[in-house]
Amino acid sequence: MGNLLGIEVGSKQIRYLVFSKKGRKCLVSKKGAVLLSGTAPSFMAHAVLSIISQEKIPFGDCYLTFLQDNMLSSQFILPRIPARELEEVVRGEIEKIPSFSAEDFYFTFSHRPFEDAKTKVIFSAVLKNAVDPLYSEAREKKSRFKRIELAPLNLLPLSYHLHKGKDEAMIVVDDNATYVMVNSAKECKLLYSISSGKSTLYRDDKLDSGEFLNWTEEIRRALKSYALSYNVLEVKDCWLVWDRDKPGLEQQIEGKLGLRVKSLDITLFAGFAALAGSELNPRDCIAAAPIIAELNKYNSEFNFKGMMREQFLKDSKKKLIAAFAVYSLCVVAALGSVFLFYSKERGQIKQRLVDTRASIAELEIKTQALREKRDEAIRAKELLILQAGFVRELNRVSWSRVFGEVATELPAEVAFSSFQVSGTSSVTLRGEALDVASVAELVRRIDNSRVLYKASFDFLKEAKRKDESIYFTFGILASIRKDDQ
Amino acid sequence: MINKTLSPKTDVVNLKLIFTVIAVILTVLLGFASVQSFLSYRSESHELRELDIRHSRLEKDFVSLGNLIEQYTREQEKFQKLLFQEQDVPLFLEEIALFASDAKVKILDVKTRTFVKVKYLDPAKAEKNKKSGPKEEDQGLVLSSLPVQVNIQGTFESIVKFLMKLERYKQLLTLSDVEIKLKEYPQLLCSLTVSIYSLREMKTGMAQ
Numbered sequence: 001m002g003n004l005l006g007i008e009v010g011s012k013q014i015r016y017l018v019f020s021k022k023g024r025k026c027l028v029s030k031k032g033a034v035l036l037s038g039t040a041p042s043f044m045a046h047a048v049l050s051i052i053s054q055e056k057i058p059f060g061d062c063y064l065t066f067l068q069d070n071m072l073s074s075q076f077i078l079p080r081i082p083a084r085e086l087e088e089v090v091r092g093e094i095e096k097i098p099s100f101s102a103e104d105f106y107f108t109f110s111h112r113p114f115e116d117a118k119t120k121v122i123f124s125a126v127l128k129n130a131v132d133p134l135y136s137e138a139r140e141k142k143s144r145f146k147r148i149e150l151a152p153l154n155l156l157p158l159s160y161h162l163h164k165g166k167d168e169a170m171i172v173v174d175d176n177a178t179y180v181m182v183n184s185a186k187e188c189k190l191l192y193s194i195s196s197g198k199s200t201l202y203r204d205d206k207l208d209s210g211e212f213l214n215w216t217e218e219i220r221r222a223l224k225s226y227a228l229s230y231n232v233l234e235v236k237d238c239w240l241v242w243d244r245d246k247p248g249l250e251q252q253i254e255g256k257l258g259l260r261v262k263s264l265d266i267t268l269f270a271g272f273a274a275l276a277g278s279e280l281n282p283r284d285c286i287a288a289a290p291i292i293a294e295l296n297k298y299n300s301e302f303n304f305k306g307m308m309r310e311q312f313l314k315d316s317k318k319k320l321i322a323a324f325a326v327y328s329l330c331v332v333a334a335l336g337s338v339f340l341f342y343s344k345e346r347g348q349i350k351q352r353l354v355d356t357r358a359s360i361a362e363l364e365i366k367t368q369a370l371r372e373k374r375d376e377a378i379r380a381k382e383l384l385i386l387q388a389g390f391v392r393e394l395n396r397v398s399w400s401r402v403f404g405e406v407a408t409e410l411p412a413e414v415a416f417s418s419f420q421v422s423g424t425s426s427v428t429l430r431g432e433a434l435d436v437a438s439v440a441e442l443v444r445r446i447d448n449s450r451v452l453y454k455a456s457f458d459f460l461k462e463a464k465r466k467d468e469s470i471y472f473t474f475g476i477l478a479s480i481r482k483d484d485q
Numbered sequence: 486m487i488n489k490t491l492s493p494k495t496d497v498v499n500l501k502l503i504f505t506v507i508a509v510i511l512t513v514l515l516g517f518a519s520v521q522s523f524l525s526y527r528s529e530s531h532e533l534r535e536l537d538i539r540h541s542r543l544e545k546d547f548v549s550l551g552n553l554i555e556q557y558t559r560e561q562e563k564f565q566k567l568l569f570q571e572q573d574v575p576l577f578l579e580e581i582a583l584f585a586s587d588a589k590v591k592i593l594d595v596k597t598r599t600f601v602k603v604k605y606l607d608p609a610k611a612e613k614n615k616k617s618g619p620k621e622e623d624q625g626l627v628l629s630s631l632p633v634q635v636n637i638q639g640t641f642e643s644i645v646k647f648l649m650k651l652e653r654y655k656q657l658l659t660l661s662d663v664e665i666k667l668k669e670y671p672q673l674l675c676s677l678t679v680s681i682y683s684l685r686e687m688k689t690g691m692a693q
């Protein structure tokens with residue numbers, strides 16, 4: 001782990017501490033201060049960036065604490081309202097302050113019930129033009145300060161950790177202001193700011209007793225007010241955060257207010273120490289507070305991250321938009337390609353459907369025509385078969401064979417005068433015979449013939465020739481035997 | 486009490502929520518469109534497959550019918566080879582004369598009539614076929630016969646020989662109405678009808 005840089009951004013000077021991590025120890029390796037040559041925010045930004053550049057510590061390891069004269073740290077009491085409306089009410093209260101009414105500012109606050117149906121709000125606000133130049137500079141370098149906090153509120157978690165008791169005060173003495181805070185059970189119950197600080201308490205490096213008296217009286221009133229409000233007898237313990245180059249303030253306060261005053265020191269916190277030879281000042285705790293709180297995991301009731309949420313949101317928006325754009329691109333690319341693929345395929349399929357339907361329609365017409373042709377062919381074939389059957393019937397008789405057979409069967413005493421076939425089966429034989437027996441023999445032979453059958457007499461007549469000899473004329477009816485009979 | 490409303494996390498969470506909702510809507514819309522597109526594609530693919538199957542069946546039917554018709558045509562051509570063509574008739578008449586000469590019979594008379602449609606073996610079947618057929622009965626290719634009345638004179642043996650030659654003729658013919666009479670022994674008169682057959686395109690009203 002590299003070095004850590006704690007910077008206290010004041011109105012007139014920038015104080016900083018460099019911490020080196022050695023094992024579990026966090027040592028203050030360097031401390032310094034840069035006097036500002038002007039009050040404009042650009043001077044302050046330039047000084048801070050110079051320190052960061054000089055120490056070669058990345059923005060991600062830098063912790064900023066603002067404690068400036070133009071900051072506003074105070075408390076107010078208002079009727080109890082829903083928590084979600086508090087932010088706007090606090091913003092309104094801050095805007096009532098003339099120096100904040102026309103300016104943009106960052107602020108943080110905590111709230112808690114106070115007395116009956118009231119809410120006590122403790123807040124701190126800083127002008128945006130004091131913070132934004134530094135923030136923008138870090139963002140330009142694609143980085144961000146590790147923490148940006150407002151003092152004296154960021155000192156409270158340190159005292160919670162050290163004391164853990166009830167009703168403990170913390171007095172933070174700045175150049176031109178003093179902040180009195182009282183906490184109990186890890187909650188800040190009072191924040192009171194006094195408009196005199198180190199520069200008014202000390203004149204020519206000597207404590208101005210008159211100013212000091214007024215100062216202590218104001219503190220006393222604040223503490224008494226707290227004691228009355230919370231039914232506490234008195235506040236006895238007090239942490240003091242101040243610039244120790246003016247010695248003896250602890251004793252003066254103890255003497256005047258009767259408090260047990262302890263100076264807040266970095267070395268009081270676990271793991272923190274100073275390098276041998278280097279002298280630490282309670283004021284250094286302001287620059288070190290965010291680092292101590294982070295490394296020791298001290299939680300604060302003030303949401304300093306939320307204070308910068310506009311900027312944070314702006315950055316987050318950019319990231320989210322970028323992430324959304326990437327996601328959208330991926331989704332559009334993935335699902336879009338799926339959609340396009342199937343749309344394209346559908347286009348082709350639709351075209352194929354149209355083509356196939358057309359082809360089917362054409363084929364159906366052609367097939368129907370072929371079917372009709374086939375039916376016609378079948379019909380014609382069947383008719384031809386029927387006709388051929390008729391012809392076959394006719395063609396079954398071999399006439400040469402019939403005549404040959406008949407000639408063979410003819411008795412010697414019989415002579416045919418005619419042989420007539422009507423149609424395909426009926427045969428009429430006519431002839432002459434010398435006697436009836438020969439005709440009868442002929443009938444018998446025809447009946448037993450292989451080509452004729454069913455022989456019967458048609459007629460039989462006796463006749464005389466010129467020489468008075470008798471002969472017989474006859475007619476025989478027969479049927480022609482078909483091949484299969 | 487920490488004021489949570491100031492927490493940037495809340496805003497970022499809200500912002501994330503908004504973007505997430507938009508992303509989800511975008512994803513759902515695109516997903517829906519994609520799924521819809523896919524389902525339509527699947528449905529149309531299915532329809533196309535069915536149409537392809539139908540098309541394939543029709544093609545098979547078409548080919549099969551074509552083959553069947555071709556087979557019928559071949560059978561018809563084969564059948565036609567057994568039959569007389571229009572131009573075969575004069576040749577056949579010449580061949581009758583040749584047969585007569587070979588068989589030593591004298592042709593007394595040859596009369597050709599007109600082609601008539603051959604009767605059906607089973608008129609009932611023919612009637613049924615006629616009714617089921619798309620065309621009129623007397624239309625189309627039908628078997629027709631041309632009766633040729635032949636009167637010859639010769640001996641019994643020569644007449645039988647002549648008949649035998651006719652019966653063995655290479656093309657289909659039938660002999661009918663054969664009548665043999667004695668003229669002057671051994672000469673006989675024989676009259677017969679030789680029917681030759683041909684496939685003819687019959688016109689409506691052509692007599693059987």
